[in-house]
Amino acid sequence: MRLFQTNKIHFASRATNSVSKFAIAIATAAVLVSCSDTTAPTAPSKTSAAAVSPATDTAETDGSPLRLRLVTAEQLHNTLAYIFGPNISPPVAFAPVTRTDGLLGVGRSFAGVTPSQLELYQKTAATAALEVVNESNRHFLVPCTPKSEEASDDACASTFLASVGRLVYRRPLEADRLAQYVGEARDASARLKDFYAGLGIALEGMLLSPRVMMVSERSEPDPANPGKERLDAYSLASRLSFFLWNAAPDDLLLKAAASGELHTQKGLARTVDRMLASDRIASGVRAFFDDMLMLEDFNNLSKDAQIYPQFTGVAVVDAREQTLRMVVDQLVTKNKDYRDIFTTRETFLSPSLAALYRLPSTPGWVAYEFPEGSPRMGILTQAAFLAAHSHPGRSSPTLRGKALREILLCQPVPRPPANVDFSALENPDPNIRTQRERVSFHLKNPVCAGCHKVTDPMGLALENFDAAGQYRETEKGAKIDASGSMDGKDFTDIRQLALVLHDHPAVTQCLARRVYSYGTGSPSNIVPRTEMAALYKQFEAGGYRLRPLLRTITLSKAFSTVREEQAPTKTAAASVSPAAASVQ
Amino acid sequence: MTITRRRALRGMLGGSAVTLALPLLDCFLNTNGTALADGRKMPVRFGSWFWGLGIDAPIFVPKKAGIGYDLPPEIASWKNISQHVNLFTGMNAFRDGDPNLCHYTGWVINATGQSPAAGGDKPGRTLDHTISNQIGRTTRFQNLTVCCTGDARSTVSYENANSPTPPDASPLNFYTRLFGPAFQDPNAPEFKPNPRLMVRKSVLSGVIDEVKGLEKEIGATDKQRLDQYMTGLRQLEKQFDQQLTKPEPIPACVLPKEISDDPAPGAEVDLMAVRHKMMTDLLVMAAACDQTRVFTMNYSSAQANTVRAGFEKPHHTTTHEEPVGPNGYQEQCSWFATRAMEAWAYHVEAFSKVKEGDGTLLDNSLIYAFTDHGFARVHALDNMAGMIAGRAGGKIKTGLHLKMEGATTARLGYTVQRLMGIDIKGWGSRSNATDKELGEIMA
Structure with a gap:
């Protein structure tokens, strides 16, 4: 039985044929874990239960471990x-x-x-x-x-x-x-x-x-699967509630646990549907995206005030809020396709962000739609992404490309090797004015090119935005060229890159992985690949809507069935990315 | 009338709320001021001080070794403290066959004696925790950690692999934590235990029982985490106990000026200097008032993204992109490193300014400074520098520059642990393994 199979639950199929279009993306992922052979992948801690078993091709286990x-x-x-x-x-x-x-x-x-x-x-x-x-x-x-x-x-x-x-x-x-x-x-x-x-x-x-x-979390014998364990009803209630609402269960949910309703298929579905319809779902979705998008960086983000006077302390707070408002609006309020967050022109503005974006200001938060043809399109062109992945005093195509790969595509980029020869970046030629010219060094040096070719082109597509997220046509007097190629797809500017991302299968697969991990508190690589592939298909069948994805996961056996924690293995260590265990 | 210690103490113990007309009295010290009057020795404190991105050797390393070393430009700010500081240069952090994990391997070896095998191979217990388990168990805070970056993720202190010690990042919050309502001023004329604390403490015992119950339900890995929870509850119990007990007067303890606002956020060097000064001043009084005997100061983080106003590149980027000048160093990088050394000078001098017994607070302290690299431009793990300031209660000499001729940096870590009473015969692994104390600095 598939872990992510949910009985009698069907979603309108809006299947696209995106998988076949992007076989090259899989090859790219392979490049990412091997683009530098000088740095070993990061292992989980020696003493931590974070040392997980690797994703496997066979369904040797099912469910997820009990968590504290x-x-x-x-x-x-x-x-x-x-x-x-x-x-x-x-x-x-x-x-x-x-x-x-x-x-x-x-x-x-x-x-x-x-x-x-x-x-x-x-x-x-x-x-x-x-x-x-x-x-x-x-x-x-x-x-x-x-x-x-x-x-x-x-x-x-x-x-x-x-x-x-x-x-x-x-x-x-x-x-x-x-x-x-x-x-x-x-x-x-x-x-x-x-x-x-x-x-x-x-x-x-x-x-x-x-x-x-x-x-x-506590477990109990699963009567439907002799020899197996399941979460006890109250543990299941908590797992559901912290996942979907980012809060403890309410009275009704505890009653559903007490009555045994949560351990029936219909009862669980009824409960999940109530939770997905509740206003509290917005808190849960905000918390998830705040985590996945690493927005906690905004607790400490600042820019050089001499270079970016518009990037005020208020703008820092508002930039984070803008992204979360947009995500909740698109995915919860309007129930849109997840991929639309890369292409939508709809957003929200505060006075500080209006100043940053050089738009007329109105008091408070207001909904705003950028005009057709605007370079502001989707989450990548919001100040939150642009500013968080830049230096305090200048933009960084590499940081932006790396963030795009790691955060939005779940493709870890290895650390740079320690013995890089930076001589080409020294004694800068005064004729070099743009970041494109500057970082072209990365692609000429074979030691650097392995990784930078998968980060820099996407980052360069965002060069029309400076380190504070302000739009610009030129850099030091030179016109900015934002064209490039991503995993075999050419683009001329950020609008086209947004469309490429919209159709990139790794975008939706990454979200599904992250949502599963977030809900269960376990790394997604404990789930057999075949089962994860089934989840991707269900996400696709649900039109890449978030609510159906949440429903699929919460009603799945993978969510409520308990499996033993696996001992760490060598392959497990190698399966964890360098970025996967960074101190935050 | 002569006020004797006995007379004063009798007055204090005569009622639940007692007012003493006089402040701190020398009668609470022994005759020569080297110990408390009840015979207890002045406590020795241990501090760590971390800065990122190493040194610029051509203008950092003194030419002269031994006593009275010269002060090249990058450490010119030490003119008031060099007599208190032992400087060690030319050290190696050996990684043997492990990868050079940029801005990580170096400081981990300094703090643990072990080379990490990979980026996610988190340090085990760093030496500040080993030492705090030895000397910090009786104080209100077993270990204090602060940072000047404003980012509570900047830490080189680990209790175990899953427990980086979160630094206090806000001077305002740190002041409140140390000297807010829960602070029991040892020199206050009046002592009145808060009855609410007594009941609060009794409730803790129920929570501790609950931890024990929960431990029976979980696996071994999580049990370690619950053990930590229990340790934290015991620490809270101890803090309540201390608040319910009239403290012994401490001559050096002077309540610092109240902090009402935090500096503006940002990684700009001048802002970090302000935060560093505020945090240092608080740490000095935390030590002087015996609130803690172990502390860690993170001046910058490894791979410091410290910025200079109006200069587009942060320190780390500058290390890689600034050309090496005709004198063999990077001028802009050295500007950042010089600011770090100015902060170190302030830190040491602040401890030296507090009179304690017949010496200073610095005399009764040992502060170990370390970094992540030698020459950061190439992520070098050789030619690394480190410092030890203070006399550790008279156990060591200071004011020496030792050229270490490629010895492991772990010799510093081993020595400071021995000086703090850790009974170990050696420290570090593989090429960093050492059983050689720095005999040259021993008094």
């Missing part, structure tokens, strides 16, 4: 906001984790928890708990009134802690643990002579629990 994943700051924030309302919003910024298989979401399955992280957890828990029980909020957020505000009240404390505990633990609190929390609230209330202060202390302890700050 760190909850993100945003997931905690969303969860608390859904439980207590948007006013409960402690400032939350947790430590960065190591990106694995292209995703922070996978890295969180393996990241350690340092003492400074625990300090942050404790501060967050204390702040949130104080906000919940403060005088302004307690009467709305605590569903009972204590007999006295100066003394403990077990009954009221129990009502509150059982209700909140079920939501933050994502399963009913065990009776012993609830009794312990009630006891802690009792003691604290008595000592502090304040019922709500005591209740807050118990809530603080609850939010500090590893069962709250980490998602610990």
Whole structure:
């Protein structure tokens, strides 16, 4: 049985014949992992469970391993906001984790928890708990009134802690643990002579629990597959919810877990459809693309203010937001083909971005469509991509091409060799004015050309945009030539490159891989190639719409069936890209 | 009236809230000021200081070896600190058959003694953590790590392969973490334990029990992560305990001026210098106030993308694209490296300015500085430089320049661990393996 086979679920077929057009793309991927023989591919850590088994041609295993994943700051924030309302919003910024298989979401399955992280957890828990029980909020957020505000009240404390505990633990609190929390609230209330202060202390302890700050999955025997394990219903609920909503399950989802509905095909489909129709899906999709597109770089991005005065601190924040708004609008609100994000002229503008793009400014965020024929077309021409993959003081065709390969096509580019001869880049000829002329050195030097020929041409197509993402026709007085070739397809400018990308099979395959990995917290290379190919086909059959892809994955056996973690192997190490495990 | 130590302490312990009219008193020190009055020795602190992209040897390496070394232009800023700094040049980070992972292999060897086999081969425990396990367990923070890039991903400190130590990147947040409401001023005239802390601490024990329960449900790899969770909870417990206990007065501890704003974001050198100064000043008082005995300062990251205002190339790009000038070095690169060395000078001098006992805080510290390359233009792992500042409580001499004649950089790492009391007979692997302390600097 196919892991990504979903019974009785059909999507309108909008199959294209793109696969046959791009056999050359597969050859390109092979080039990428071998374009420099001087650098060994990156191995996963020696001690980490990130050391995964390689993708295999045979379905020797199925399902995905149980994970113990760190909850993100945003997931905690969303969860608390859904439980207590948007006013409960402690400032939350947790430590960065190591990106694995292209995703922070996978890295969180393996990241350690340092003492400074625990300090942050404790501060967050204390702040949130104080906000919940403060005088302004307690009467709305605590569903009972204590007999006295100066003394403990077990009954009221129990009502509150059982209700909140079920939501933050994502399963009913065990009776012993609830009794312990009630006891802690009792003691604290008595000592502090304040019922709500005591209740807050118990809530603080609850939010500090590893069962709250980490998602610990459990399995149980799968009655449909003797000898196999499946996620237990509450673990499945959490996996679904953090994946689709970027938050803990709501009451209905926990009820579906409790009733056994999640372990029936119809019940699971009903639940997934409800989740995909919910407004919360926008949060989930934002979180995924923020991760996949590496937009956390914007936490620290800056440009040389003397060279790019328009790239202000506000523009940095807005550039990230613009890309996320566009993605959600195209893929969630308008339910468009994923490939359209490379070609759409629709976007959103803020005043700071209007200034950057040299457009008239209107207050707040407004929808905007660039005119037909505009070079602003798709995600590559947005300031987020252009600025993030440039130097602080100048553009970089290599960084942009590398980002395009690694982030959007899942094609890792090896590190440069250490012994590169840079002499040709020295003593610059004053007649050299454009980046094209400058980086042409890369393609003349055989040591460099292996990799740069798969990065620079795409990056040069974006040279009409400077390091801040501003449009330009010339560089140092010379007209910019943005033509090139990608995997056998010629283009004359960024608009044509966008169309090439639109039809490139690696674009959609990459998304499907990343979405699967993000949802399960496991590198995609644990899935047999044949099964991944089935997922690609289903994505194609769904018209490359995101919701059907999410539905396929969440209803698949690969999502809910549990398999053993495989021991690291040599081939596994070689299958992980250099970029796959960079510290972020 | 003579105020004796006994009289003062009796006053302090007489009630839950006590006001002392006098600030810190010399009576809390022993007669010669080299130890605390209760006989405890002044603690020795260990610091790491990291800068990216190495040195420009022709204008960095002093001609003179030994005491009183000259200060070429790239380290001219050391004029006030060279007597406190041992400089080591001409070292190798041996990778044996492993690839030269640009801007990675070098610092990993410096911090672990091991050459990584591949880019994803993350360091195991870096030596700052080994040392903090030895000398840092009693302080409020076992280990503090900061960076000046503003990017919390800039770190050369690893607890284990899956746990890079996240640096504090915001001076404002770092100030609040150190000296905000949770800081227990050892010299405060009044001590009043917060009753809320007592109940907060009792709740922690329930959470610790929960970790133990969860450990039974998971595999071995995840168990290691939960062990870390447990360690973090124990650290929180310890912090609560310390807040509930009247601290011993510490003469050198002076609450730093409150920080209300962070510097603007950016990788521009002048901004980094501002952040470095703020972070250094906070680290100095964190050490002086015995909030930590181990710290790491990431001045820049490996492959430093530090920028100079108005100059289009960041430091790293410049190392590769700037021609070597007639004097054998890259002028623009040296400008960046010189700024880094100015920051190092500030760092060392700041520790030397705090009087502690009959010496200075620097005398009771050992700060180890290392980088990722020798000549970064060619990603060289030879001709590397490193520094050790401070006298480690009188255990070493300072002010020496040692030409290391191609010895492994691991000799520095081995020596500093031995000086910090780590009972190891050798350190490093393969060609970086060493059991030779730097005898020349031993007092």
